[in-house]
Amino acid sequence: MRKNQVAVVGAAETTELGVIPNASQLQLHADAALNAIADAGLKLSDIDGFATAVETPQQVCHYLGIKPTWVDGTSVGGCSFMLHVRHAAAAIEAGLCKTVLITHAESGKSMIGKLPRSTPPDSLNGQFEAPYGVYGPPSMFPIPVLRFMKTYGITHEQLASVAVVQREWAAKNPRAMMKEPITVADVLNSRMIAYPFRLLQCCLVTDGGGALILTSADRARDFPRKPVYIMGTGESVETPMVSQMETFNSSRAFKTAGPLAFKEAGIAHRDVDHLMIYDAFAHLPLFGLGDLGFMPYEETGQFIADGNTRPGAKLPLNTNGGGLSYMHSGMYGMYALQESVRQMRGIAPAQVPNAKISVCHGVGGMFAASGTIVFTNER
């Protein structure tokens, strides 16, 4: 795909984030969509392309009253929205549609109108993982981390520092769920969830949503907001079973999607002003820094513990506070994308001064899938 041919011209989260007891999951999709349409200065009838995950495109299109000529229901977990951005950019470039709306919403906390997640007993996960007591992401996602720690000499304190630094960013974000400062000791003394991870190393559980609107870069000039261009994209999947990853020392999906996006954008790591790495759990930023090639894996833990990703430091990472402190409705990728767009527009609550290139890297399932988007505000 050619770089900078498609831009984000509308972006918004749901009116509220956190605990939203007065709206169903479907209504949260609509709330985010209407906010994004208003942000872009568009009418619903201007939307001719639509993408969403978990909920079907037909469900959300019907509810909103959208009549699309292009749809994408790719649903590979929390990074689905990165894949939607990539697919939408290709569709717009190919002339299949002009203006794409991507929505995400989850009643992750209040569980109103939320579709049930189940593992059928005759699926591979149902036969070869579920019988051993996996029960939700906290029991599965951290399974690789002890091996990763042993291979690279990563310490518990370094993994705790991920949560500490992200809380520093969250303190600057009025919409962040958790803003109180925490220390490494606080993290290591918080309630054990699934050893080696404790409560403060696991993501929040909240309600919310977000939506993006994309169109061609040529049309983007006529929109009220500063366009944010799609500079590079990548995607991949590996396995729905965490036990069957090729290795626990890295993620094959990360190592495929990330470098694809960097190559397409034609950027080097030193060009990155702002970075989002989907942090459902505290080890993901370490995998991301290594798999995206920012540094050797052995250095990732110390890099964060030394404060290199905190406010004012050289590699601002997860500047909304991340899934650990900002919000996490279950599929966090949309919120990472929203923060990258805010940073590129120059309107983020914890704005990185003069940021021109933002890399937004997502995970789906338990290292099952990955999507990476490189954004820029310069064409």
Add this chain to the structure above:
Amino acid sequence: MAEPQRARPKPTPETQHFWDGTKAGELRLQRCDACAHVYFPPRPFCPSCASRKVSVFKASGKGFLYSYVINHRPAAPGFTPPYAIAVVELDEGPRMMSNIIDCPQTPEALELDMKLEVAFQELDDKITLPVFRPAKG
């Protein structure tokens, strides 16, 4: 109301040989007749070279502890926390999720790379699960 039960596998045509094996006290893997790749979970073709000529064989049942978590909460139905959810790397190469029995469920006792051997845990008259215990000697 009955207690929610531990998740029970339901075999498919492609996995039946594996579950027949555990019931008979054997851990069965598959090997590609064309390229010799050994793989898991079961399927009637080689995920490395796509050959449909594959054979089932009895694995050694030996391996080592590749990684794990000790789950505290929430506990799955049928489990009493804390319990380890482990990934075992078999001597033949494939890895599989399992539980570690005859061993304290603590970070001190569960040492990465410790040698393990398969054991069989009968869930009901249809399903016997392969689990692992620290290897003797």
